[in-house]
Amino acid sequence: DAGITQSPRHKVTETGTPVTLRCHQTENHRYMYWYRQDPGHGLRLIHYSYGVKDTDKGEVSDGYSVSRSKTEDFLLTLESATSSQTSVYFCAISGTSGPEGFRTDTQYFGPGTRLTVL
Amino acid sequence: DQQVKQNSPSLSVQEGRISILNCDYTNSMFDYFLWYKKYPAEGPTFLISISSIKDKNEDGRFTVFLNKSAKHLSLHIVPSQPGDSAVYFCAASGFVGNSGYALNFGKGTSLLVTP
Structure with a gap:
């Protein structure tokens, strides 16, 4: 299995609050x-x-x-959460550290984060 | 607008029989297709893929068929096993924005394999 983790795995928050979800990979995928x-x-x-x-x-x-300051981390931010953003969020990775233009379509998914906005 | 469609939300098959899951797409620029399997509370797991230059790809009990002229693909599982019970997503790869490929997913088909 691809080394992908997501945190947190579950979160409950209130409308209007900021939320950041993190995806971390150990595969060095682009x-x-x-x-x-x-x-x-x-x-x-x-x-x-x-x-x-x-x-x-x-x-x-x-x-x-979103922001990506390092190869291994990809952050998703909800600046002001709304109830319509209640969902399950999945991070995915694809590709290798191969040459520019190398096409890599198969994506591998993390375990997901269940977000509830009240 | 949904570019990848799985018109059967659910399918029930007896153990040992063949399961056939169908998928249609509308964008003729798609040239790589994938099937994912998803169990509850887990992320989707890559199952099998096919490039548009082929019409069939086989991996053990799983075979994917592609009919480009009909913009249709199907996943065959033979023989079906109870552990195959899951939601199956069809996906098609398309170029997006700046040098990236993103997957367009169907809504999924829930397969139940009964003993």
């Missing part, structure tokens, strides 16, 4: 992703990173920001 999973929606991409300090938006990025 690409990291944040998804959310909701009933009836499958997994939807929030943000992704294609290198240190290189990030971009996904399908459902509103209300979320």
Whole structure:
């Protein structure tokens, strides 16, 4: 299994509070992703990173920001949590430290963080 | 707009029989397809993939078939086992933004294999 951990695994917070979720990998993979999973929606991409300090938006990025200051860590921040952000959040990684342009589509997922916003 | 569709939310199969899970996609630019398996309270686990230059890929009991002209792929599990009971997600890879590939997921099919 890919070395991916997520913290915290469970969190309950109140509307309007900031929340940061952490994804940590030990695989030295270039690409990291944040998804959310909701009933009836499958997994939807929030943000992704294609290198240190290189990030971009996904399908459902509103209300979320990300940062990647080290290869191994990818942080997802909810600046002011809302009830619509209650969800299960998954981090994923793909790729190796291979040459530029090397395509690596298979993603490996972390165990998830269950976030409840009251 | 959903670009990857799994039209069967659930499927029930007897142990030992074949399970067939279906997936359709709309974007002809997708050229790499994957199946993931997910148990409750765990992250999705990569199962099998197929490139668009192939029409079949096999790995043990799992075979994925791709019909590019119909924009359709299917996952066959033979023989099905109770441990295969899980939610199966179909995903298609597409280029996004700056030099990245992201997966577009279907909504999943819940497979139940009964003894």
